[in-house]
Amino acid sequence: MTLYADPVRTVSVQLGNRSYAIKIAPGLLQKLGNECARLKLGRRCAIITDTNVGRRFARTACRSLAAAGFEPSLITVPAGETAKSLRSVEQCYDQLAAHRLERKSFIVALGGGVVGDLAGFVAATYLRGIPFVQVPTTLLAQVDSSVGGKTGVNLKAGKNLVGAFYQPRLVLCDLDTLKTLPEREFRAGLAEVIKYGIIYDAPLFARLERDLAGLLRRKPALLAAVVARCCEIKAEVVGQDETESGLRAILNFGHTIGHAIENSSGYGKFLHGEAIAIGQVVESRLSAGLTGLSDGDAGRILDLIKRAGLPYAIKLDAGRRKKLFAAMKLDKKVSDGQVKFVLARRIGKVVWGQPVPVPLIDRVLA
Ligand SMILES: NC(=O)c1ccc[n+]([C@@H]2O[C@H](COP(=O)([O-])OP(=O)(O)OC[C@H]3O[C@@H](n4cnc5c(N)ncnc54)[C@H](O)[C@@H]3O)[C@@H](O)[C@H]2O)c1
Ligand SMILES: [Zn+2]
Numbered sequence: 001m002t003l004y005a006d007p008v009r010t011v012s013v014q015l016g017n018r019s020y021a022i023k024i025a026p027g028l029l030q031k032l033g034n035e036c037a038r039l040k041l042g043r044r045c046a047i048i049t050d051t052n053v054g055r056r057f058a059r060t061a062c063r064s065l066a067a068a069g070f071e072p073s074l075i076t077v078p079a080g081e082t083a084k085s086l087r088s089v090e091q092c093y094d095q096l097a098a099h100r101l102e103r104k105s106f107i108v109a110l111g112g113g114v115v116g117d118l119a120g121f122v123a124a125t126y127l128r129g130i131p132f133v134q135v136p137t138t139l140l141a142q143v144d145s146s147v148g149g150k151t152g153v154n155l156k157a158g159k160n161l162v163g164a165f166y167q168p169r170l171v172l173c174d175l176d177t178l179k180t181l182p183e184r185e186f187r188a189g190l191a192e193v194i195k196y197g198i199i200y201d202a203p204l205f206a207r208l209e210r211d212l213a214g215l216l217r218r219k220p221a222l223l224a225a226v227v228a229r230c231c232e233i234k235a236e237v238v239g240q241d242e243t244e245s246g247l248r249a250i251l252n253f254g255h256t257i258g259h260a261i262e263n264s265s266g267y268g269k270f271l272h273g274e275a276i277a278i279g280q281v282v283e284s285r286l287s288a289g290l291t292g293l294s295d296g297d298a299g300r301i302l303d304l305i306k307r308a309g310l311p312y313a314i315k316l317d318a319g320r321r322k323k324l325f326a327a328m329k330l331d332k333k334v335s336d337g338q339v340k341f342v343l344a345r346r347i348g349k350v351v352w353g354q355p356v357p358v359p360l361i362d363r364v365l366a
Contacts, residue, residue, distance in 0.1 A: 006220070009228040013147065013235040015242060018167045022147060022231045024224060028174035029060050032108070032135065033068025039169050041131055042104030044071045046096055048119035049110040050079040053137050056180055061110055061135065072108075073099040077118065081268075084118050084153045086162065092122045106131040106169070112138035112185075113145035113272075117160070120151030124166035134168040137177040139189025140273055143196070143230035146171050148238040148248075158263070158330060165243055173231070175223050186218070188273025190308045191254075195280060196230045198301060199250045200237070202348030204229055209300070212307055249352040253342040254280030256328060257361075261314060263327035270311070277310035285364045286356055287343040297347045314365075321365055325358065 008025040023035070036045070045065060049058055054076045065072040075095045077083040096107075109119035109132060116134055123132035136146035152163020178186070197205030207226075208215070214222045234251070241248040258279030262270060270278075284301045287293035305312045316324065328339050343354045 006224070009224060011228060011231045011235050013167070014239040015167060020167060020169055020171065022171040022173065022235065024142075024173040024175065024228045024231065026174065026176045026220060026224075028172045029057060029135065029177065030064055032061055032133075032172060033064035033066070033070060035170060035172060036065065036070065036106070036108075036133060037068045039106075039131070039133075041106045041169075042102065043069065044073075044099065044101055044105040045108060046073045046075055046092075046099060046101060046105070047108045047110050048075045048077065048092060048115060048122065050077050050083060050112075050115050052079040053111040053115065057110060057137065057177060061108065065108070077115070079114075081114055081154070084114050084159075086153055086155075088118055089122055089125075089153055092118070093126055096122070096126055101126070101130065103127055103130060106133060108133045108135055109146075109168075110135045110137065111141070112136065113141045116141050116146050117151050117163070118153060120149075120166055120168065121153055121163055124151055124164040129166065131169045132166075134171040136171065136173055138181055139178060139186055139227075140192055142173040142178070142227050143189065144192045144234065144251075146173070147231055147234045149242065159259075171231075173227055175220060175227065178218060178223065184271065187216075187309050188271040188277075190215070191273035191277040191280070191305070191310055193226060193230055194301075194304055194308065195251075195253055195276070196233045198280065198284075198344055198347055199253045199342070199350045200233045200348065201229070202346075204233075205300070205304070205347050209304055212304070216308070246352070249340075250342055250350050252352075253344070253350055254283050256331065256339060256341050257282045257324075259331055260324045260327040263330070264320065264323040265314075274311050277305050277308075278312060278314050281305060281312045282361075282364055283341060284344055286341060286360065287345070287350075289360060289364075290354065290356065291343040291345050291351060293344045293346060297344070300347060316365055321362060324365070325361075 011022040107123040134146035136142045149167040155161040254276040258276030261275040284298045
């Protein structure tokens with residue numbers, strides 16, 4: 001019997017001399033060292049990870065790097081959103097300096113979106129920028145946060161208020177790492193996957209409707225296909241509009257309401273993906289009223305989100321709705337005091353920059 005190795009899917013992000021590859025396959029963590037060796041980087045490097053991920057995967061990552069001739073050091077931050085702070089940034093700088101990382105040295109971000117955003121920002125700013133490689137280990141990070149170069153940390157005043165656009169040199173999505181991801185985190189990642197179907201790819205949406213059960217069981221072949229397709233979409237969008245002056249805004253479908261829910265309900269109550277699941281349901285209702293989304297399509301979106309085990313509604317009295325509007329106006333995406341939405345015309349096609357009258361939002365939320 002011949003055993004065939006799983007094929008590696010490669011998606012390229014085309015950004016001129018900052019272009020890079022996203023590789024998707026099981027078992028990539030073991031190949032981290034060899035993959036980095038092809039990038040012609042310095043010998044010294046640092047893995048930034050969190051306690052949950054480090055415990056499971058740091059050893060494999062270190063060994064692979066060392067076997068390829070690198071000298072890795074390990075920086076572990078506490079798991080959770082609080083690690084995305086300027087305090088952690090400073091602690092990382094101190095450790096990089098202690099390990100004498102220099103201009104050609106590089107950082108490996110091993111973890112979910114929190115680690116990726118933090119490590120990316122550290123890489124963007126340490127010595128005015130050193131190379132970094134993303135090894136995302138959550139579904140959300142594999143399909144979304146590790147691709148596209150948005151890095152940053154939170155302030156007390158709000159999420160992601162300090163940051164930089166800084167592209168990684170390589171993204172390695174090891175599908176095996178998803179095996180240990182808690183169920184709730186996995187489903188939250190699916191909310192972003194569903195988003196790609198709505199904003200860009202009706203066949204992907206239909207595939208999710210068909211294959212949801214297998215995906216929830218994390219069937220490797222399905223995961224590989226779906227993660228790769230989402231990365232392709234993100235790469236296409238980012239390749240056309242790196243710094244969000246236009247098209248990239250479509251990635252925010254469900255996020256205007258979603259961010260406001262996260263903000264006004266106190267961080268921690270909903271995972272990001274859960275908040276944007278509700279956001280997508282609300283924004284598809286707004287789309288039905290304003291951009292011609294059919295009731296049929298709005299119903300399919302609601303159904304898929306329900307079947308994925310994601311929250312799809314939120315009960316808000318008038319007071320909490322007021323708080324939510326206040327949060328919406330604080331969002332970075334507001335310009336001239338107008339809250340702009342991404343709205344759907346149909347599944348697979350959205351338009352951005354749509355003003356929505358506050359009374360309509362209020363009615364839909366009530
Ligand atoms: N840069 C971007 O474009 C972008 C896009 C979307 C979201 N984000 C950011 O991403 C963050 C959310 O990312 P997230 O959802 O990956 O959260 P996360 O990084 O906090 O990971 C979720 C939890 O899963 C654990 N974990 C990670 N991988 C694991 C694995 N393989 N097995 C077991 N446990 C594992 C983590 O320790 C953590 O407890 C937010 O801060 C958000 O702002 C950034
Ligand atoms: Zn998101």
